[in-house]
Amino acid sequence: MSQLRVMRLKGLKSVEIAPLKADGTVDESKFVEFGQTTPDSFVISKGEDTVTEEFIEETDEAVEELTTQKGIREITWSTKNVHADVFLNVAGGSLSDDNKSWVEDPNTEAKEVALRVTSQNGIQIDIARVKIRMSGDIKFSKNALTELTITAKQLATADGTSGFKITYPQAIETENGGGNDDE
Numbered sequence: 001m002s003q004l005r006v007m008r009l010k011g012l013k014s015v016e017i018a019p020l021k022a023d024g025t026v027d028e029s030k031f032v033e034f035g036q037t038t039p040d041s042f043v044i045s046k047g048e049d050t051v052t053e054e055f056i057e058e059t060d061e062a063v064e065e066l067t068t069q070k071g072i073r074e075i076t077w078s079t080k081n082v083h084a085d086v087f088l089n090v091a092g093g094s095l096s097d098d099n100k101s102w103v104e105d106p107n108t109e110a111k112e113v114a115l116r117v118t119s120q121n122g123i124q125i126d127i128a129r130v131k132i133r134m135s136g137d138i139k140f141s142k143n144a145l146t147e148l149t150i151t152a153k154q155l156a157t158a159d160g161t162s163g164f165k166i167t168y169p170q171a172i173e174t175e176n177g178g179g180n181d182d183e
Contacts, residue, residue, distance in 0.1 A: 013118045019111075041147075076149065078136070080145045089113075113132055126165045134151075
């Protein structure tokens with residue numbers, strides 16, 4: 001009996017975002033790192049697909065199951081970084097004329113960006129297009145730093161290609177020696 005190989009994803013090394021170009025692609029040189037991620041707060045989750053079961057008159061059991069809508073992938077993490085750069089990159093807005101204040105733009109929609117996450121052991125996850133938002137309380141406390149929560153939802157890519165990619169630190173060898181099995 002064959003067995004699946006094992007690779008573990010360990011710890012968070014970095015979270016980066018980059019603005020999208022007009023054509024919906026990302027300029028690799030524009031990624032900026034967030035930093036100051038709250039421990040154990042980064043999560044990528046995927047909602048359940050919506051499926052329809054198809055029946056025929058001759059049996060009470062489904063003869064087919066069709067996916068009618070893919071589940072939405074959501075990303076959530078928290079940061080203790082309250083620098084204006086975080087607000088500008090996530091929530092938009094602007095700096096005041098003296099560059100001492102971040103000013104929220106009440107008409108700004110959630111921003112569309114590319115997201116890249118890298119684990120401590122070199123596994124990289126790229127999500128080509130997400131809509132990103134910030135929430136959380138600005139809490140003044142003697143005993144804890146304020147945490148801002150950032151959420152993102154994956155959107156379809158402009159060209160219809162897969163917008164979710166996991167890159168491993170080394171090539172994945174298959175039984176026939178190539179990168180893909182052609183069966």
